[in-house]
Amino acid sequence: MDQAPQPSGQGPGALFTDLDQATAAVVMGVATLRHLPAGNTLFHQGDPPSQLFQVSTGLVRLTRVNPEGEQTTLRFMGPGDLVGCVAVFRRFPFPATATATRATTVLCWGAAQILDLVRRYPAVSANALNAVGDRTREMVDRLADITDKGIEARVASVVLRLVAQVGRNGPKGPEIATPVTRKDVSEMTGVSYFTVSRILGGWQRQGLVRLGRARIIVLDPYRLAQIAG
Amino acid sequence: MDQAPQPSGQGPGALFTDLDQATAAVVMGVATLRHLPAGNTLFHQGDPPSQLFQVSTGLVRLTRVNPEGEQTTLRFMGPGDLVGCVAVFRRFPFPATATATRATTVLCWGAAQILDLVRRYPAVSANALNAVGDRTREMVDRLADITDKGIEARVASVVLRLVAQVGRNGPKGPEIATPVTRKDVSEMTGVSYFTVSRILGGWQRQGLVRLGRARIIVLDPYRLAQIAG
DNA sequence: CGTCACCTTGATGGATATCAAAAACCGTGG
DNA sequence: CCACGGTTTTTGATATCCATCAAGGTGACG
Known part of the structure; x- marks a missing residue:
């Protein structure tokens, strides 16, 4: 709470x-x-x-x-x-x-x-x-x-919105309810599957998120919000 | 009416x-x-x-x-x-x-x-x-x-929606209220300015629309609806 | 431990944004 | 009536981003 x-x-x-x-x-x-x-x-x-x-x-x-x-x-x-x-x-x-x-x-x-x-x-x-x-x-x-942000910002927006709507507090940080797949995220952003995977992968390498099968844990919501514009 | x-x-x-x-x-x-x-x-x-x-x-x-x-x-x-x-x-x-x-x-x-x-x-x-x-x-x-149509279909959708919302019957056919510029249309579609101009230009060459400064007259709504999917 | 669904990664091509410049259009004022 | 200035629009050339295709990995679950 x-x-x-x-x-x-x-x-x-x-x-x-x-x-x-x-x-x-x-x-x-x-x-x-x-x-x-x-x-x-x-x-x-x-x-x-x-x-x-x-x-x-x-x-x-x-x-x-x-x-x-x-x-x-x-x-x-x-x-x-x-x-x-x-x-x-x-x-x-x-x-x-x-x-x-x-x-x-x-x-x-x-x-x-x-x-x-x-x-x-x-x-x-x-x-x-x-x-x-x-x-x-x-x-x-x-x-x-969708109309005035770049692709990466759009994905960030969607991830943050998902956290706010169907998120829960996990041990490592806010976590999107499972099962929400990369495909779901891609369809909500209007971006292809693969691109979403690449973007999320990049964020994970930078330590912004932690990824799993049909699972996204947000480690640095502040930086994500920044990316979202 | x-x-x-x-x-x-x-x-x-x-x-x-x-x-x-x-x-x-x-x-x-x-x-x-x-x-x-x-x-x-x-x-x-x-x-x-x-x-x-x-x-x-x-x-x-x-x-x-x-x-x-x-x-x-x-x-x-x-x-x-x-x-x-x-x-x-x-x-x-x-x-x-x-x-x-x-x-x-x-x-x-x-x-x-x-x-x-x-x-x-x-x-x-x-x-x-x-x-x-x-x-x-x-x-x-x-x-x-926006998320699941191609660019041309999106432009068609927006044009038809504009006709329905703020259209009037002109002598040549349904006509979008002026002044609605190409820039407006592009921002409503999430497509660049220039691309909208090219698409509309193409339609004019095929006789689907008639264009003017801040003006769009729809000559063939049926075909446009087809393009919109 | 196998199978299925989900996910990642790489290579490629093409659609579209971007930049640049000129043309058409409209209202204005001479 | 015509010339002017600004806005809107067109058109062309180029580069880039992203979708697509292909193939391999990884985790979950029976």
Whole structure:
């Protein structure tokens, strides 16, 4: 907790922040808890937005099929993050596929229920607005990163963002939740696989990071932030 | 109206959709109308989010300063679009600078007032959620475009998006609102200036577009969509 | 201890950024 | 109406960065 990176879903969970006890109970009351083994999917790209999820434990990967038909990673979501919030509140088909990359538990709300709650409780509505706003903000930042930074800076940004979103404090320093592969990082940066490997390798030689199979430990976040610009 | 591209802010204006007459009157009542000469700015990047704007007529450009200190174009907003919605509802500093690129009129709401309206009227809250959700959706799409499309496809995407957002029907076909320069297009695509010029030039030779100073007329939207993938 | 998925490293070519310079365009004022 | 100045755009030549291809390594897990 001290200097540990926080999951992006702040506090007890995005939807519940600043709710009075009664309201929180109502929101919790209509939720159901679900356990997913690794590899299971919450929903597929294009599905109607029938449910809203909040990750409780584990790790969820959002992917998209590109024009060539391959799945490419869009982002990861960890404990406290609202998965599907944009689609559900906006009543759009899910723009991505959500998959548990390891054993995961999630809270689920039916679309109709959650929309009703939002209409009835301004506090819940505010939380929804905040969650969606945060998402937009992140996307704008990522877009700016990609358009005006060099490759190395982009990789640094993505690594730092991953640490902040799905990081944990390991013994040697902040550590990105496993399994996040080089391929995932490359797809999130718009850089090829191999180049990411080379850049990370270079950083490891300089002692900025420690690498493992589907694992990245950040030893010098300050210098990384510098590289990210 | 027939086959004309619609501004992204749908109908009479994002905030007002599906409001009963009384509510609409209240929302309109606390708004003020402002006229801006070309070149004036609504707000600067980093400013506290003191006001929400809805473009009524004209054209607004959102720019961001990149690490090198230059202003780069993020997007344009035309009639019906809510400018600053993410920042105001999320209570974040504005992530970009908004400038009128020509004579423009906007509706303005004070942050406190609009937050109050959102808390009081679920219908307004729903509209806010929709507006912010649309924004997220667009950013996700743009991000995906950039990471998994080739350069030419990216330029095509941006041109088509501009037509949809700030396009008008000219005599020869859909036409992007002026002044949108090649430089703007290049910054929105993450491609250099010169390359955009070459690509557009090529399209003009094939009869897909007609070019002018700070002007792009789309002659063959269908083929462009094909190129965009 | 074998197999599979993930990762690294090297060599190569090509797409695109960059630099440089000239041309087209527009508004302005004579 | 025309000449002028600044901005935008085009076009060409060059260099560089990165994607791609190929092959070998390394760790995890049954």
